[in-house]
Amino acid sequence: DTEVTQTPKHLVMGMTNKKSLKCEQHMGHRAMYWYKQKAKKPPELMFVYSYEKLSINESVPSRFSPECPNSSLLNLHLHALQPEDSALYLCASSQDPGRRSTDTQYFGPGTRLTVL
């Protein structure tokens, strides 16, 4: 089973709102990722968690705050977003961060976010 689930599927929020995106995997993967994807572009890496610790932050603005409560769950807390943050937010997971040269990432279906 290579399934990564994400909720909600769609989210519309105002610039003053606080919301959270959720991601879950039950594949026993120990690395989890947040990506942002704009239309007709490849995914852009935002954050990487390895063994529940933040290992990569790609200089993401602080209005995006990741959290990894346990090895199966990954959240992305959103606050005071801008309209240009509207995008598809993708979660991914991979098996073993130590085996980086063959570490395939499996993507969830994404949350389509619109910021008004």
Add this chain to the structure above:
Amino acid sequence: GQQVMQIPQYQHVQEGEDFTTYCNSSTTLSNIQWYKQRPGGHPVFLIQLVKSGEVKKQKRLTFQFGEAKKNSSLHITATQTTDVGTYFCAGQAGNNRKLIWGLGTSLAVNP
């Protein structure tokens, strides 16, 4: 910085024609992965290539990794309407976990 160039950006074919997309990296890669994203969907992992000169087949899809581990191609034989989508290559260099993505090739198939 490290880049992966992918061509063509768009390809429009008649059903039954063949299709190829190419990726070329500025640096040697430890592996390259291919993903397919249907319109409105998310990237779906197709295959990973690790060895120099590797060739792998999945039904009508043939994937190649160059001898120098800097380029790769995906070839689809006799396209079908179900092949429609954007095909991305993504490579990893050294022990860096971060994927370096090509810009994708969008494939449209006329029935």
